[in-house]
């Protein structure tokens with residue numbers, strides 16, 4: 703997968719060189735390219751913003767540099783397989799299901815804005831050329847879209863084949879689909895490691911029993927317990943077929 707990110711703060715995307723995503727890029731699974739939006743300005747001050755039409759606070763990002771950037775990165779006629787992602791507080795919620803959908807694309811272009819956002823006409827013009835997703839990573843307000851891009855690139859990247867080692871498969875992710883069995887659809891329960899006793903607190907004995915069937919049942923019970931406590935809304939949404947009869951007996 704090729705990922706292009708256009709931003710006025712390229713250094714904000716430095717974390718993509720680290721760890722999981724950094725290794726995937728080094729392995730060639732991801733081809734991540736970060737671009738400075740001002741590359742596509744031509745005035746002496748490399749202007750990317752202007753005052754809002756109709757008045758109001760702050761500044762709005764001009765459509766021209768974004769359009770030139772998009773056209774430079776995705777020349778007309780080469781849009782097949784490309785999707786434009788625009789982080790915004792007013793977007794569709796970015797969920798695991800959206801991450802799974804985006805993971806099927808061959809090319810993602812991210813347009814993290816600053817100020818009060820980008821002139822609407824850029825999004826409208828882009829939507830005539832390729833699918834545009836305006837996505838929110840949560841109901842809180844950031845100062846710009848770069849952090850949202852880090853979130854989305856990590857959530858999408860870890861789903862790509864070869865990115866997670868076999869040991870950390872994404873198949874049982876909390877927010878995966880319950881219908882796939884396993885823990886998908888539930889929150890993760892508690893995890894433990896050595897020592898068996900720490901701070902006078904013991905690891906639940908079942909985890910030291912070596913009885914894998916009993917351990918699996920215990921872990922599912924704990925995941926159900928935590929989900930019911932922290933996110934009852936997810937219990938509502940569980941596919942009934944994904945709950946076995948012991949679950950229903952709870």
Ligand SMILES: Nc1cc(-c2ccc3ccn(Cc4ccccc4)c3c2)n[nH]1
Pocket residue numbers: 789790791792814815816817818819837838839840841842843844845846847848850
């Ligand atoms: N989930 C989520 C996304 C954002 C986000 C994304 C991109 C931008 C670009 C500028 N801002 C600042 C802004 C604040 C308020 C109203 C409009 C713009 C952004 C915020 N905040 N929260």
